[in-house]
Structure formats: structure tokens, C-alpha cells
Amino acid sequence: MKNLYSLKLCLLFIFLSVFLYGQEDKKVNAKIENEIVENQIKLKAVVTNNTPIYKELNYLLVSIKKTSGGNLSNNQQSGKFSINPNEVKILSEININYEKNSALKAFLYIKDEETQKLITKDSLEINHDLFRRKVSKVEEDVVFELKGLTIDETKSKVGKDFYDLFYIQYSQQPDKSNSAITVSELPGRGTNGQINIQMDDKIVYSFMTNPSEDYLKDQVTNTFKYIKEFNAKKNLIKNEFIY
The missing domain is CATH 3.30.160 (Double Stranded RNA Binding Domain)
Structure with a gap:
């Protein structure tokens, strides 16, 4: 009887895990894809609508590059877009010159067009150690650089x-x-x-x-x-x- 109870409990946990995973997957997801080709990094802002609802959204893609000499430069692209249910859409692409020992941070924000609430976001870091300062957190670095x-x-x-x-x-x-x-x-x-x-x-x-x-x-x-x-x-x- 005890073994039967344990089996039922395990099956319940498995069912809840599958159910919650399925619910979590049914949302809008943001992703920054990157590819390094020769001396350039190509950033691609991609959004996936896993919901059954047509949506009108806004996006903001920001990239920050720090050279080995400590110079900072940033690039930003933003705009309004619509996306159909179960659609994957490329929102923007940025090509950035990449030198040895340089560092890069990129941020992608997706907001609801009507409410302006943040729906999803993603970030990317390359050689993030070069952004660190002695007494600063990464979050404080981002605020400073933006x-x-x-x-x-x-x-x-x-x-x-x-x-x-x-x-x-x-x-x-x-x-x-x-x-x-x-x-x-x-x-x-x-x-x-x-x-x-x-x-x-x-x-x-x-x-x-x-x-x-x-x-x-x-x-x-x-x-x-x-x-x-x-x-x-x-x-x-x-x-x-x-x-």
C-alpha cells in the first residue's frame, strides 16, 4: 500500500511538471541570436509568439561595445511590430565591428503596444569580465553604460x-x-x-x-x-x- 501511494505521488508530480511546463511555454519569448564572422558580430533580435493571440508590440534592441582601450559605443534600434499566433519573427539585425579583447553587451526588450508593460526580455554578454570594475555590480555597469x-x-x-x-x-x-x-x-x-x-x-x-x-x-x-x-x-x- 505504501509503494502504491508513493507511485501515485510521483505520477502527480510528473503531471504537474508537464502541465506547468506547457503553460510556461505558451507565451512570447525574446531571443538575441549572435554569429561571429571574421571581424564582425551579427546580432539578430528574434521574437516567438507561442500564444494563440495576435499581438501588437514594441521592441528595443541595444548593444554596447567596449574596446580594449576602454572606449564605449552603443547602437540601438526600436519600433512597433505585429506578430501572429505561433509565429517566429526577426525584428532587427545589427552588425558590429569586433576586435580582439573587446567586450559586448546586448539587451532586447519587448513591450505591449497598448499598456507599454514589459512582456519579455533577453540579454547577451561577450567577454563580460572586461566590463567589471572593482566596486561595481554588473547591473550598475549597465546603468552607467546606458x-x-x-x-x-x-x-x-x-x-x-x-x-x-x-x-x-x-x-x-x-x-x-x-x-x-x-x-x-x-x-x-x-x-x-x-x-x-x-x-x-x-x-x-x-x-x-x-x-x-x-x-x-x-x-x-x-x-x-x-x-x-x-x-x-x-x-x-x-x-x-x-x-
Whole structure:
């Protein structure tokens, strides 16, 4: 009787494992594929929709290269895409010059188009030891290397004009935010749209579009104001947890 009970218990665990594995597999998966050919690394952002639902999503692919001399360079690609049930789709490809003793980190993020929530992500590291510093964690390295990252998701000429004005000033700032800044655009009524400034998946400022250059310059000033306030609040919260 005891052996029969143990057999039933084992069968139950096997059934639950198979069931949970099947449930876990039915989701959207992100994958960074890489191939080294001669003096280049080819990165390929691939997404697989294992669900029975058609989805509209956003992606962001970021690569950071560090040379043996300590120089950093980054490349980013982003965009909106749709994917059918059980479809595998190549979103983007990046070719990067690869020298001996250089290091590479790459990150792929997939977000829901409507909710902007992160669905899945993947990362890749080559020669990651070269990124290490004496008193830093890998996560802190990533934050440092992504410092000053801006993402352009505008759709109209007005939106692009604003992004260019903002980026020119932001790139000249000596102290940039540790958070990536996304400038996105939503369609509005008539010819007007809405520009959103996002940091850490939060909208810190938004305004309606207007082609006037003076208006856009005023919005750039306002954007810097709200970015500064967001960073100040973020640092205050962070310091509250330091004992």
C-alpha cells in the first residue's frame, strides 16, 4: 500500500511538471541570436509568439561595445511590430565591428503596444569580465553604460522636430539621467498629436503638438524641468533605503 501511494505521488508530480511546463511555454519569448564572422558580430533580435493571440508590440534592441582601450559605443534600434499566433519573427539585425579583447553587451526588450508593460526580455554578454570594475555590480555597469540613452518613437514631422531640439540640448548636458528617456507620440484629434516623455515606464511629462518653433522650444524647457524633478524624487526614494 505504501509503494502504491508513493507511485501515485510521483505520477502527480510528473503531471504537474508537464502541465506547468506547457503553460510556461505558451507565451512570447525574446531571443538575441549572435554569429561571429571574421571581424564582425551579427546580432539578430528574434521574437516567438507561442500564444494563440495576435499581438501588437514594441521592441528595443541595444548593444554596447567596449574596446580594449576602454572606449564605449552603443547602437540601438526600436519600433512597433505585429506578430501572429505561433509565429517566429526577426525584428532587427545589427552588425558590429569586433576586435580582439573587446567586450559586448546586448539587451532586447519587448513591450505591449497598448499598456507599454514589459512582456519579455533577453540579454547577451561577450567577454563580460572586461566590463567589471572593482566596486561595481554588473547591473550598475549597465546603468552607467546606458546613461544618457534617448529613444525616438515620434511619428510626425512635428514630433521629430521636438525630438531633435530636445536631443541637441540633452546630449550637451554634463550630468545625464541614469534612466533611458523615451519620447513617444500618440495621434490626437485632427492634426494634433500628443508627445509623451517617459522614464522608467512612467510618463513624466506630456503635451499636445504644435508646429510653432517657439512652442516646441518652450516644451523642451518644460521637459528638462520635469526630468529634473523626476530624478530628484527618484534619488530621494533611493536614499531612504540606504542605512
